[in-house]
Amino acid sequence: MGWIGEHPILSFKHGRKVKFYVDGRECEGYEGEPIAAALHANGIKVYRRSVKLGRPRGFFCAVGKCSSCFMVVNGVPNVRVCITPLKEGMRIQTQTGKGEIR
């Protein structure tokens, strides 16, 4: 968990550091990177609860295909956080069930 500092092969060029909120908790991440990456670096692994059994769901495919990582982002449910870029001040909530479209 957390960001990798030094790496033997890669050098990571992160963008601007921004604050965002997950279920009210203040977190920090890099602008423009997937929300899921920032969540993981902040130690948050459970993104939603499944519709029928309330099972925890998290990251799985990282390419927007599997629907495991749906969260409520700025009030919009079913957002694939693995391919949605992080923006300053985003309000992210753990999603329960199917999500409500307002």
Added chain:
Amino acid sequence: MLEKTGVPTPEQIKEVTPPEEILNSKPVVIVECFQKIPCDPCHTACPTGAILEFEDINDLPRVDWNKCTGCALCVAKCPGLAVFVVDMTYSDKEAIVKLPYEFLPVPQKGEIVECLNREGIVVSKGKVLHVFEPFKDGTKVISVAVPKELAMEVRHIRVVRNGGR
């Protein structure tokens, strides 16, 4: 067996080890490549023509021991990190192993490191003699002095500092 364990057998190692007189006369390459995969950078990286041209890119590499100078450019280039150089002429008791290294921290010249065999077991300590990165692509070649009898065993090093990694 290699296909089950990932560790080449002593017989396989014997196949790629040069004859005794060559091994005891100069630094020389050991290509631990036992599977026909489409790949030839060891040949294209070799400046002396010691790693022979491939008739079919899927063939196993073939070495002309007489031409090898032990320069280790192939060690740095092999995508499978399967090439090593062994120099038995270093001293009475020690040999040099040149091996590819892609981890942190990078050892410093003179540093004592742990030496691991093909199964990842620490078999000795060794002194780092030289660190270089010929292609500036993240693959370092580490020259480490090890007990002579372990020259054909040591294939990885681990830097241990302050009791931890």
Added chain:
Amino acid sequence: MKETEILVVGGGPAGLSASIEAARAGAKVLIIDDGLRLGGQLVKQTHKFFGSKEEYAGTRGFKIADLLLQELEEYKDRFEAITNTTVTGYYADDGVFGALTGEEKYFKVKPKKVVIATGAYEKTIPVPNCDLPGVYGAGAVQTLMNVYGVKPGEKALMVGAGNIGLIISYQLAQAGVKVQAVVEAMPKIGGYLVHASKIRRIGIPIYTSHTVKEIHGEDYVEGATIVQVDERWEFISGTEKYIEADLICLAVGLSPLIELLWQAGCKMRYIPELGGYVPVRNKEMRTSHPDFYVAGDAAAIEEASTAMIEGRIAGLCAAASLGYKLPDFEERFNKFWMQLEILRKGPVTEKIRQGLPRATVEGVQEYA
């Protein structure tokens, strides 16, 4: 509605290569990719590629993505890329594609020809608790770790000793993650043995004829029980071992991503050696639909090196079908096929050689 001559769906090794060839020939190309940047799975490949110089052998995957993008840059007046956008469907009645940028902005695209270079998705395994957070596709872990610089866990268990499982185990170690073990249900290691040797010597055990029996944890993974299997894939009781891990990487195979081809009514065949259902294609990488070409993992699960060459063939031929045919067409076409044949010649590609003839037709009339 956006119009273009050639739409390339997917900006990975196959899609970028297809775009280069098509744009080089003179066609107007639009690439749509669902990632945040182009390069597909190349951008997270830190290992050096095999093959020959032609396929960038000895160069790390992420550098190859840069090289392809540079090559594409030469034709920037004929080429446009849209990222963070999923091509969601094909409407056969009017030949229009729908595309969704992010989760909100929807638009339509009408191309004359399309190259489907959508790649693949990762398979999973049905064991108790396989749905827990912490059980991730190995490729997904690679994205977190190598593209975004996030340490994906502290202790990992890798499931699968194919090339992906072996390579990513090594990369996890490079990122400072302790890889507890690699388990592989098959009796033999499936990936290149040099990759296996590389992870063994750094101290990672490989358990062949082993699989995961159960994953443990409440809200996320805490460990797994692995077990040996016999030749009929039955668990051998008494051989269970508990492995502590907060990360379980599944590298148990890929399936071609081919929904768009199904929608277009392309003729498909189930060929397990190639990863499942794949489109029937000819030597031009054209499917049974005259406007649909395919390349890379969407055509058959193979290597990035072959994906790049297939992409070039598809791009070259799609452009030629619109009249963009340079004098060196034949020469390039033959050269690319020669490269493919060489890469597919050795024992490690035996499965591919078995499967491909069943997916390939000689002439267009044979699709039916």
